Amino acid sequence: MKPLILLLASFLLQGTVIAQEDNRVSFDKTIHDFGDFGINDGPKSHTFIMTNNTDKPVVIQTVISSCGCTAPEWTREPIPPGEKGSITVTYSNDQGPYPFDKMLSVYISGSAKPYVLRVRGVVHQKKFTVKDTHPVVMGQLRLRKKELELGQIRQGTVKTDSVEVINTGKHPIFLKCKSSHVNLSVGAVPSRLNPQEKGVIVYSIDTRKKEEWGNVLYTATVIINDKENPLHVLTVKGSVKMNTSDLTRSDKERAPIPQMDRSAVEFHQTVAGGTIQAGFVLSNKGKSTLVIYKIDNSHPGIRVDMPQEVEPGSKAQVDITIPGTETTTPGEVIYTISLTTNAPSRPTINLLVYGNIKP
16 A cells, blocks of 8 residues: 555645735736757747836845756846836756746845746657647647646636647638636637747636636637637636735634644445445634635545534534445545635645555
């Protein structure tokens, strides 16, 4: 069971750091995609343009890269109100033939928390073709991928990314996108692609439009030359968490504090098709009501029985039932249950039920 235990530890230790931003300054873009290039093509550079939106000069105090392979240079002089500064980042291209996605934390005078910029791309060892770099086919349009991930999104905010596309045909095409949900916005830039021209499909999840919590999955249809095809569908995933950026010190002191009696349960060896039962105890050690906004499970048949709210100083039983429809495959298995809460200290609680299913 050692490999399984390592997976459990990895899952329980997962965490995502999300920088908080204000609108004192704005950038022409926050993500730059270098696209595909060879390992022998040398370093790649891009310049981000920053605008001072305040009525006082601001200073770029420092820019910290997540990797030594990404070197930043920035405007050192104070930037007057309404004027622009720049941050130039150079990727050394000496890390090998791999995809990369590097983060830059930009610290501005007057802002305690950093702005985050990203540069990404794919480095290839050998000569590559469009079929290699854009394997998804929608008529004469090719895409890098059709399953899109936005990661964690703070409630009340918007998160945006893009995926590169290319017109591989001999004629221009016109692109539009249709979203399946009010929270998802999708659009093509540019909307017309000439033969062999590249563009992007930009997608955003805006949690201000309709409140949703936990794991969300939306779809969008890519419409080419005003013709819809049921196969030309993108999926966009995200995980909506509590927004703690506006909480005061007093808010945090009075917040709920969830505590589990344990994070993982190993079930006794079970015959395929058998039902698995597991139990946890959730305590609220804080000073206000703990609210469970959403429960997400790794397997659709899992049933979780627990109250939606837990008062301060109280405990709640969390009963997990995994029916036979989810235990049909023999071998080691991990079932995950994720609780999305209103606790700043623990907006997500991950519970694991693991063990061995025999034939």
